[in-house]
Amino acid sequence: MENVTIRMLAERLQLSTATISKALSNSHEISEETKQRVLALAAELNYVPNPYASSLRKKSSHTIAVVIPEVADSFFAEAINGIESVAQEKGYHVLIYLTHESFGKEQAILKDFQSGRVDGVLISVTTETAAAAHGLAQLVKEIPVVFFDRVCEEVTAARITTDDANAAYNATAHLIAGGCRTIGLLSASRHLSISNRRAEGFRQALASHQLPLTDASILYCSNDPAETRQLLKTALQHNHYDGLIATTEKLATAVYLACEELSLAIPGDIQVIGFSNLSTARFLQPSLTTVSQPAFDMGHAAATVLFKALKSSSFPLQEQQQVIPSSLIIRNSTKAPAR
Numbered sequence: 001m002e003n004v005t006i007r008m009l010a011e012r013l014q015l016s017t018a019t020i021s022k023a024l025s026n027s028h029e030i031s032e033e034t035k036q037r038v039l040a041l042a043a044e045l046n047y048v049p050n051p052y053a054s055s056l057r058k059k060s061s062h063t064i065a066v067v068i069p070e071v072a073d074s075f076f077a078e079a080i081n082g083i084e085s086v087a088q089e090k091g092y093h094v095l096i097y098l099t100h101e102s103f104g105k106e107q108a109i110l111k112d113f114q115s116g117r118v119d120g121v122l123i124s125v126t127t128e129t130a131a132a133a134h135g136l137a138q139l140v141k142e143i144p145v146v147f148f149d150r151v152c153e154e155v156t157a158a159r160i161t162t163d164d165a166n167a168a169y170n171a172t173a174h175l176i177a178g179g180c181r182t183i184g185l186l187s188a189s190r191h192l193s194i195s196n197r198r199a200e201g202f203r204q205a206l207a208s209h210q211l212p213l214t215d216a217s218i219l220y221c222s223n224d225p226a227e228t229r230q231l232l233k234t235a236l237q238h239n240h241y242d243g244l245i246a247t248t249e250k251l252a253t254a255v256y257l258a259c260e261e262l263s264l265a266i267p268g269d270i271q272v273i274g275f276s277n278l279s280t281a282r283f284l285q286p287s288l289t290t291v292s293q294p295a296f297d298m299g300h301a302a303a304t305v306l307f308k309a310l311k312s313s314s315f316p317l318q319e320q321q322q323v324i325p326s327s328l329i330i331r332n333s334t335k336a337p338a339r
Contacts (some may be wrong), residue, residue, distance in 0.1 A: 009112035085300060106134045120143055150194050167201065181242060272288065
């Protein structure tokens, strides 16, 4: 069935669209008789107001966008909950856009925002974004934008992050305290600032404990699960790692699968830590020691900052920087500190 529009009502009643709109909003400018004619026809035709079209006329969509790589990662699922807790309180809708780690898809999404479809954007960038940030730089000039978790260092904008370097340092130090001496860091990207900060924390921990950094210390993995698992199996067969730090949930899962296929015992043969917010981490065999990120708090903080900017054009949005600490949750995939 065709949607009934204000224009259709206007044509049926031989009135202007402005008169129809004012009558539907009970404007004092319209006579009671005309209001009743409009309302009667609207009821007869089952007219339903289009809030999106109305918001465009008011130059506000009452909608914000959340652009993320994926929803399978529990971090982003929790972050969305934090964002929506603020948006609902403000009476805003939330549109979720998935880039699937594709810079091309991200650029197409950002271009769509230039039409006024959303009032503001919360974004966690793809692994490819840093290579070409001009699209984001332009968007920041046009509408309020807040980066959370994964930021683009080349663009000046509000940022809500966690202490990734410190978290990686603490994870590495925990493995060293448990007896590890040949530790590998599994990284998702050579370009993402979040990956680079974790790598820096890892390097600092090795240096602080007088352990060598070799060509095999940092492994750069693929977005393809099968390729990553094969890379891991090859690395584990040719290097004598006694500890691994997976910087994403997918990589932590890949480590468990690779170790199972190679009959490597965790934590007997190799100790494992994962950056993960998985609620099921404690049910893995063995339970996974994790760097737990404050996903809900980061989403809540990002949305809070964005809405301050939407409320006041004078709010210094681009100056907003927040770092919310992560925590190391020790479970059975690592060993207790050696005495």
